[in-house]
Amino acid sequence: MPEALAAPQVEAEAASNGPVVVFDHVSIQFTRNPVLNDISFTVDRGETLIILGPAGCGKSVLMKLANGLLKPDSGTISLFGQRIDTMSEQDLFKIRARIGMVFQESALFDSLSVEDNVAYRLHEERMAPEEAHKKVVEALHFVALDEAITKFPSELSGGMRRRVSIARAIISGPDLILYDSPTGGLDPITSTTIIELVVKQRDVSHATSLLITHRLQDAFTLATHRYNEQSGRMEPIPDGGVDDTTRFLILNEGKVVFKGTTQELVRTDDPWLKDYIS
Ligand SMILES: Nc1ncnc2c1ncn2[C@@H]1O[C@H](COP(=O)(O)OP(=O)(O)OP(=O)(O)O)[C@@H](O)[C@H]1O
Ligand SMILES: [Mg+2]
Numbered sequence: 637m638p639e640a641l642a643a644p645q646v647e648a649e650a651a652s653n654g655p656v657v658v659f660d661h662v663s664i665q666f667t668r669n670p671v672l673n674d675i676s677f678t679v680d681r682g683e684t685l686i687i688l689g690p691a692g693c694g695k696s697v698l699m700k701l702a703n704g705l706l707k708p709d710s711g712t713i714s715l716f717g718q719r720i721d722t723m724s725e726q727d728l729f730k731i732r733a734r735i736g737m738v739f740q741e742s743a744l745f746d747s748l749s750v751e752d753n754v755a756y757r758l759h760e761e762r763m764a765p766e767e768a769h770k771k772v773v774e775a776l777h778f779v780a781l782d783e784a785i786t787k788f789p790s791e792l793s794g795g796m797r798r799r800v801s802i803a804r805a806i807i808s809g810p811d812l813i814l815y816d817s818p819t820g821g822l823d824p825i826t827s828t829t830i831i832e833l834v835v836k837q838r839d840v841s842h843a844t845s846l847l848i849t850h851r852l853q854d855a856f857t858l859a860t861h862r863y864n865e866q867s868g869r870m871e872p873i874p875d876g877g878v879d880d881t882t883r884f885l886i887l888n889e890g891k892v893v894f895k896g897t898t899q900e901l902v903r904t905d906d907p908w909l910k911d912y913i914s
Pocket of ligand 1: 671689695
C-alpha cells in the first residue's frame with residue numbers, strides 16, 4: 637500500500653483507540669497570575685472525570701479549553717485524537733458536533749420553546765422537522781419532562797431548566813459530554829435528581845464525560861451509584877462498591893492537586909485534600 641494512503645488510517649486508528657480527551661501541560665492566564673498552570677490529564681472512552689475545586693480555581697476555563705472556546709497559552713489539547721488548540725474554527729465546528737455541553741447556568745434561549753431549545757442543534761443540521769420532533773420527544777422522555785415540550789423556559793423551575801439543558805446536550809448522541817456545574821444553584825433534592833440523570837446517561841449510553849461540580853455530595857453519589865434499568869432508578873452499588881469508570885481531578889490555585897480513583901481519593905494522606913473532602 638502506498639505510504640500516503642497508510643498514514644490517515646493509522647491516525648484514524650489512534651483516534652478510535654486512544655483517550656477521548658488529552659490535556660498536556662496546559663497553561664492559561666488572563667492577567668498577572670496563571671488561572672491554569674501546567675495541567676495534564678486524560679479521559680478514556682466511557683470514563684466520567686469529575687472536576688472539583690474551590691470557586692474561581694479555573695474549572696469553567698478548563699471546560700472552555702476542552703470545547704475549543706478558549707486557546708491555551710502553552711501546552712496542547714486533543715479530542716478524539718486530534719489537536720484542537722491549533723484547529724481552524726471550521727474543523728472545530730465538526731468536533732463540537734460530537735460534544736454535548738451543559739453550561740453552568742443552563743443557557744437556554746428564553747424566546748424559544750422547550751422543543752426548539754432542545755432541537756437547536758438538529759435545526760442547525762437541517763434535520764427534517766418530523767425526525768427532529770421525534771428525537772426531541774425521546775430526549776425529553778429521557779429527562780422525564782415529556783409534558784414540558786410546548787412550554788417556554790420562563791415557565792420552568794431551575795431544576796426543570798437544567799433537565800432541558802441536559803436533553804439538549806444529549807439529543808444527538810454525543811461522544812463526549814461536558815457538564816459545567818449541572819447542580820449549581822439547585823436545592824439538594826433537585827440536585828440529586830439531576831445527578832441521577834447524569835448516572836443514567838453514563839450507564840445507559842456509556843458516553844465519555846467531564847463533570848464539574850461544587851458539591852462533594854454529587855461527586856460521591858456519582859462514584860457510588862449505578863443506574864438500574866429494571867427499576868428505572870439509581871441505586872447504591874452493593875457492599876460499598878464504587879463505579880470504576882468514574883475518576884476525580886481536583887484543582888487548587890491553578891494546579892492539579894489530585895488525579896485518581898475514588899478509593900485513592902478517600903485514602904489520601906494529603907492534609908489539604910483530607911480537609912477539602914471531609
Ligand atoms: N475571559 C476571561 N477573562 C479574564 N479572566 C477570566 C476569564 N474567564 C475566567 N477568568 C478568571 O479566571 C478565574 C477562573 O474562572 P472560572 O470561571 O474558571 O472559575 P470556576 O472554577 O469555574 O469558578 P466557579 O466555581 O465559581 O464556577 C477567575 O479568576 C476568573 O475571573
Ligand atoms: Mg465555573
